[in-house]
Amino acid sequence: DQQVKQNSPSLSVQEGRISILNCDYTNSMFDYFLWYKKYPAEGPTFLISISSIKDKNEDGRFTVFLNKSAKHLSLHIVPSQPGDSAVYFCAASDGENGGSNYKLTFGKGTLLTVNP
Amino acid sequence: DAGITQSPRHKVTETGTPVTLRCHQTENHRYMYWYRQDPGHGLRLIHYSYGVKDTDKGEVSDGYSVSRSKTEDFLLTLESATSSQTSVYFCASGGDGNTEAFFGQGTRLTVV
Numbered sequence: 001d002q003q004v005k006q007n008s009p010s011l012s013v014q015e016g017r018i019s020i021l022n023c024d025y026t027n028s029m030f031d032y033f034l035w036y037k038k039y040p041a042e043g044p045t046f047l048i049s050i051s052s053i054k055d056k057n058e059d060g061r062f063t064v065f066l067n068k069s070a071k072h073l074s075l076h077i078v079p080s081q082p083g084d085s086a087v088y089f090c091a092a093s094d095g096e097n098g099g100s101n102y103k104l105t106f107g108k109g110t111l112l113t114v115n116p
Numbered sequence: 117d118a119g120i121t122q123s124p125r126h127k128v129t130e131t132g133t134p135v136t137l138r139c140h141q142t143e144n145h146r147y148m149y150w151y152r153q154d155p156g157h158g159l160r161l162i163h164y165s166y167g168v169k170d171t172d173k174g175e176v177s178d179g180y181s182v183s184r185s186k187t188e189d190f191l192l193t194l195e196s197a198t199s200s201q202t203s204v205y206f207c208a209s210g211g212d213g214n215t216e217a218f219f220g221q222g223t224r225l226t227v228v
Contacts, residue, residue: 034216043206043219044159089159102147102210103174104217108158
């Protein structure tokens with residue numbers, strides 16, 4: 001049972017345009033959400049996060065939106081740059097056991113290609 | 117970036133042999149994790165630790181064991197390697213509360 005779903009395996013956009021990556025989750029206990037970026041042969045690197053008490057978090061070109069009622073979050077990158085080409089993973093934390101046991105559950109990832 | 121290193125970075129081993137992967141972090145993080153990455157599956161949690169000698173299973177724990185005798189070290193052992201365990205393994209560490217986890221560079225393991 002996949003609790004974090006990224007239904008688009010790949011996305012291709014033109015440089016300068018907006019990239020929108022989507023993520024859905026099923027576990028209503030998730031209260032913290034993160035996006036990671038991964039280049040080939042490297043470990044994932046943290047990009048941006050959002051707490052369930054917020055609906056938007058912005059950091060430079062990156063904005064994450066959270067819709068709790070729909071159990072949906074999205075990552076917007078604007079403007080997109082060729083260096084943004086990577087696999088993007090959505091992750092969620094449930095802080096189970098009263099918030100004393102944190103583990104991250106990841107989606108399968110979306111390969112973003114930004115064309116010059 | 118957090119100081120987290122994995123060793124070895126690459127390993128080829130034979131079916132049926134035991135293998136131990138090492139993860140070392142210098143951030144005094146309470147939480148440490150082992151994930152595997154496979155095509156079509158993303159990152160799947162194998163085991164994690166929430167303190168010295170405190171560990172728990174993730175979603176794909178069969179065939180793996182872990183140990184954490186010190187805050188900074190988290191070992192992943194394949195008791196008897198199988199070809200299905202050929203994968204890229206990532207270690208991560210993170211602090212208390214809702215916060216990001218930092219990943220190592222990965223270990224590419226091939227079981228022949």
